[in-house]
Amino acid sequence: MYFFFSKVLLIFIFPLTWVLVLLIVALVSKNKKRKYRSLVAALILLVLFTNPFLFNQFAQSWDVAPYKPDNRKYSCVIVLGGFSTGSDKGDGYFNTAADRFIQGTKLLSTGQASHLLITGGSGSLLPDEFREAIWVKKQLKEFNYPDSAILIESASRNTKENAKFSKVILDKAKLSPPYLLVTSAFHMRRSAMIFKNAGIVVVTYPANYLVRRKATISDLMPDASVLSSWNTYIREVVGYVANSI
Structure with missing residues (x-):
């Protein structure tokens, strides 16, 4: 409800x-x-x-301000869903928030994180068979990422459930905190607070900035x-x- x-x-x-x-x-x-x-x-x-x-x-x-690079290695980068959408044919496609996926996979590829956790099920009000994390895992396999480095959580419907269900997976995998948290910059402030309240220590890694430029005269129109x-x-x-x- x-x-x-x-x-x-x-x-x-x-x-x-x-x-x-x-x-x-x-x-x-x-x-x-x-x-x-x-x-x-x-x-x-x-x-x-x-x-x-x-x-x-x-x-x-x-x-939230951009992530400042450091030499630390993290056990896991958590990427919040919302960057792909289910189609009417039952498959999916990347949407305008795909930078979340790009930044998450970059952190895994460069070795800054040893594991990648994709958390996201379906946020639709209507019954929907599309489960984002499951679809994303298929894409990661096509990119030849090893199964051993990929974790998925496909039951959550919102950010609060993202945090709740992710904690169970992280604890079960015995991955030590802190974890890198990747989501859109506009969503990071709320996400970081929710993950903190869930007892998950994260380092914020904002992506998908909607505004990162100086003002121009056209902004008055x-x-x-x-x-x-x-x-x-x-x-x-x-x-x-x-x-x-």
Whole structure:
């Protein structure tokens, strides 16, 4: 039940949802003052949440700083799922978060970590046969990574379960901490806290930065795609606060 509500309720705090609500109020309201105020509020929200400059400033303040290379060897690098998606044909494909996979395999290939743990099942609300970690293991086999270096956890549906189930696997494999934790930069703050609460000592290794550049004049122009990016970060902030309570 918690899993269901955590997915559905977020829809009601996304900026575009509020814009649509305000536009509906303006459309059906017979009060001229309320109609006008609703239209103005919708316009202000739309301008603010389609502004790349404002989004970039927030994103850079939220994202965890990049990993600083050291000479330490780690027993395992944990890569959180969410970088691949199941298709309607039953197989999968890498999505826009594939940098998580790239960075994780790089750490294994270069010898900075001796094992790679992929944690991720299905985060879909509807029944889904696609299990990300299982699919990813097949890809790793095609890249000739040895089975002895690969660990998978395919039952988790969210970050909290990622941590809970990963701990069982790490303890069973008797791999000593700390572990490198790889996930998207926007997701790292919440992930690191959840793994810490689960008793797993990690060193953060952010990947898939959405913003890593200087501001330009074009950032002052509205961009509809920024609305989707705000949804991603709002989801993280809400999740972080919820797990902090």
